Amino acid sequence: MNRNLYIETFGCQMNERDSEIMAQLLGEDYYLETSSPEEADCIVVNTCSIRGKAAQKAYSLLGGYRTLKERNPDLVIAVTGCVAQQDGAGLLARMPHLDLVVGPQNIYRLPELVRAARDRAARTTAVELSPTFAIPAFLPKMEGNRQSSPKRFVTIMQGCNNFCTYCVVPHTRGREISRRPEDIIDEVRHLADHGVREITLLGQNVNSYGLDQPAGNRTTFPDLLRLVAQEAGISRIRFTTSHPKDLSPELMVCLGQINKLCPHFHLPVQSGSDRILARMNRKYTRAAYLEKVAALRQACPEIAITTDIIVGFPGESEGDFEQTMELLELVRYDSAFSFKYSDRPKAAAADFPDKVAEEVKSARLARLQARQEEISQEIIRELVGKTVEVMVEGKSKAAGDQWSGRTPENRIVNFSCDRQLHPGQLLRVILEEACRHSLRGRLVS
Numbered sequence: 106m107n108r109n110l111y112i113e114t115f116g117c118q119m120n121e122r123d124s125e126i127m128a129q130l131l132g133e134d135y136y137l138e139t140s141s142p143e144e145a146d147c148i149v150v151n152t153c154s155i156r157g158k159a160a161q162k163a164y165s166l167l168g169g170y171r172t173l174k175e176r177n178p179d180l181v182i183a184v185t186g187c188v189a190q191q192d193g194a195g196l197l198a199r200m201p202h203l204d205l206v207v208g209p210q211n212i213y214r215l216p217e218l219v220r221a222a223r224d225r226a227a228r229t230t231a232v233e234l235s236p237t238f239a240i241p242a243f244l245p246k247m248e249g250n251r252q253s254s255p256k257r258f259v260t261i262m263q264g265c266n267n268f269c270t271y272c273v274v275p276h277t278r279g280r281e282i283s284r285r286p287e288d289i290i291d292e293v294r295h296l297a298d299h300g301v302r303e304i305t306l307l308g309q310n311v312n313s314y315g316l317d318q319p320a321g322n323r324t325t326f327p328d329l330l331r332l333v334a335q336e337a338g339i340s341r342i343r344f345t346t347s348h349p350k351d352l353s354p355e356l357m358v359c360l361g362q363i364n365k366l367c368p369h370f371h372l373p374v375q376s377g378s379d380r381i382l383a384r385m386n387r388k389y390t391r392a393a394y395l396e397k398v399a400a401l402r403q404a405c406p407e408i409a410i411t412t413d414i415i416v417g418f419p420g421e422s423e424g425d426f427e428q429t430m431e432l433l434e435l436v437r438y439d440s441a442f443s444f445k446y447s448d449r450p451k452a453a454a455a456d457f458p459d460k461v462a463e464e465v466k467s468a469r470l471a472r473l474q475a476r477q478e479e480i481s482q483e484i485i486r487e488l489v490g491k492t493v494e495v496m497v498e499g500k501s502k503a504a505g506d507q508w509s510g511r512t513p514e515n516r517i518v519n520f521s522c523d524r525q526l527h528p529g530q531l532l533r534v535i536l537e538e539a540c541r542h543s544l545r546g547r548l549v550s
């Protein structure tokens with residue numbers, strides 16, 4: 106007998122991947138995904154707690170499911186992800202219509218927990234975080250998959266040891282645990298066998314991959330990149346995120362040696378002020394960061410660099426913020442994700458004095474985003490006239506008669522072609538026009 110499963114996912118790519126794993130695990134118990142929570146026999150809300158707003162979204166969605174539970178007492182409602190880990194049993198106490206609260210390390214137990222909840226045997230909280238947890242080997246199901254994309258994410262590690270003072274992740278995902286390299290390669294090979302051509306290796310801080318294993322018997326991140334590059338079916342490799350403090354010379358060398366490694370680094374800077382960087386516990390200075398950017402550009406002049414920035418961290422003065430604005434000019438990022446600082450439970454900065462007023466944060470964010478938007482435009486305009494390699498992803502979402510793909514630097518390119526193309530195909534395209542966040546081009550015949 107088939108049952109209906111509804112999954113709502115918030116947050117980062119780790120959560121996206123965890124949702125796929127949960128869907129697959131519950132699928133073995135005859136749960137099929139539906140797009141309507143009203144029809145569901147089981148609802149999973151996979152939550153994110155990175156900023157206050159993200160957590161609020163999860164709470165309000167969960168609150169709304171109370172009426173569904175009243176109508177159908179057999180409905181099982183599970184909360185997973187970082188809010189589940191953070192709130193634990195408190196969530197069950199606050200919302201009596203919830204059945205399960207399951208942290209990121211416990212998702213593999215979900216089928217068993219859902220079965221117990223279905224028999225109304227238990228409302229359960231499963232939020233143990235063990236430093237010796239071994240991430241199970243788990244191959245994604247490819248048949249009947251949601252998307253026929255040539256790109257997939259592969260999680261290579263969980264957790265974070267860095268304790269940036271604003272951040273909730275070390276508290277919700279626990280300490281760094283690396284997956285076994287052989288499990289990662291098995292997964293990559295399996296994906297390649299099913300038509301995947303581009304792999305993004307995922308971790309909160311991929312540069313420290315393998316460092317939780319004993320020295321002497323350890324596969325480092327550069328080693329892992331070389332192993333993945335040996336997989337014949339894979340034509341592009343990306344990764345995210347690398348912490349600037351751990352961006353090693355060995356990794357920069359990989360850029361020149363592994364031609365499948367895409368010239369795009371996401372290198373979150375967070376602030377341009379040394380005083381704020383120190384209070385954030387980022388463990389690098391503005392000068393050290395700029396040196397790494399220069400070294401990256403020397404190793405690979407065409408590299409695209411993107412970043413994350415927080416404005417309005419406690420104690421951030423006008424002068425500190427000006428230094429962040431200045432950094433935009435010095436680095437000239439391809440693009441930047443920027444956020445207003447938000448207090449998070451257990452994160453040290455929540456207790457820092459000198460909180461910045463909300464309207465100051467908003468004004469700074471608007472100024473920063475406006476300038477970055479101009480820089481991003483300037484950068485893509487300079488590309489017009491160049492010929493680039495594009496990996497086909499499918500028909501363009503904006504203009505259905507066009508095809509869409511990405512360059513190695515991760516820039517979106519739309520182009521016309523009368524022939525049927527296949528996702529994953531590599532083509533040469535001449536760039537003819539810069540649009541707002543993409544480029545338009547013409548196939549090189």
Ligand code: SAH
Pocket residue numbers: 155156271272273274308309310346347348373375413414415444445446447448449
């Ligand atoms: N591991 C990644 C970041 C994951 S969180 C890294 O270290 O780069 C993604 C981004 O969210 C962070 O880079 C930061 O810019 C932002 N962020 C994290 N906590 C935040 C908070 N409390 N308030 C505002 N933005 C935050």
Ligand code: SF4
Pocket residue numbers: 265266267268269272273274275309310348
């Ligand atoms: Fe959070 Fe810092 Fe870890 Fe990134 S490195 S997940 S920002 S604590």
Ligand code: F3S
Pocket residue numbers: 115116117118119120152153154155186187273274277278
């Ligand atoms: Fe959010 Fe947790 Fe990812 S807080 S960003 S879902 S690690």
